[in-house]
Each structure stands twice: as structure tokens, then as C-alpha cells.
Amino acid sequence: MGIGDKISNAAEKAAGAAKETVGKATGDRETQAEGAAQKQKAEMKQAGEKTKDAAKDVRDGFTS
Structure with missing residues (x-):
């Protein structure tokens, strides 16, 4: 997993958690x-x- 994917997924997860908390x-x-x-x-x-x-x-x- 690339660092960009990790950041993107973490940001999406945090946004979801925030939205859930507000709800x-x-x-x-x-x-x-x-x-x-x-x-x-x-x-x-x-x-x-x-x-x-x-x-x-x-x-x-296996290839090493």
C-alpha cells in the first residue's frame, strides 16, 4: 500500500468517524x-x- 493510499484511507475513515459522532x-x-x-x-x-x-x-x- 502506497503512502498516498494510507493517507487517503485514514482521512476517509476519520471523516466518517466525525460524521458518525456528529450524527x-x-x-x-x-x-x-x-x-x-x-x-x-x-x-x-x-x-x-x-x-x-x-x-x-x-x-x-518466491522470486528471491
């Missing part, structure tokens, strides 16, 4: 749900990138 604080369930979904989407992207990195490490181990 909770204001009682706005729609905003809360949007924030939770955005945060989860960022976490899924991070997991996918980590999987790609692990596969690359395995591949590199």
Missing part, C-alpha cells in the same frame, strides 16, 4: 449511518490494500 450528538440517524458507512468503506479499502501487500510479499519471497 450521534445531534440525534440525526441518517448522518450517523452515513458516517458509519463511510468509516467502514475506508476500513474495507485498508483491508484490501493490506491483502494486496501480503500477496506481493509472498510473490516476492
Whole structure:
């Protein structure tokens, strides 16, 4: 995972968490749900990138 991807995913996760918190604080369930979904989407992207990195490490181990 490139540093740009890590920063982007972390920013998206933080934005989602903030939106979720605002939704909770204001009682706005729609905003809360949007924030939770955005945060989860960022976490899924991070997991996918980590999987790609692990596969690359395995591949590199066989070619070394």
C-alpha cells in the first residue's frame, strides 16, 4: 500500500468517524449511518490494500 493510499484511507475513515459522532450528538440517524458507512468503506479499502501487500510479499519471497 502506497503512502498516498494510507493517507487517503485514514482521512476517509476519520471523516466518517466525525460524521458518525456528529450524527450521534445531534440525534440525526441518517448522518450517523452515513458516517458509519463511510468509516467502514475506508476500513474495507485498508483491508484490501493490506491483502494486496501480503500477496506481493509472498510473490516476492518466491522470486528471491
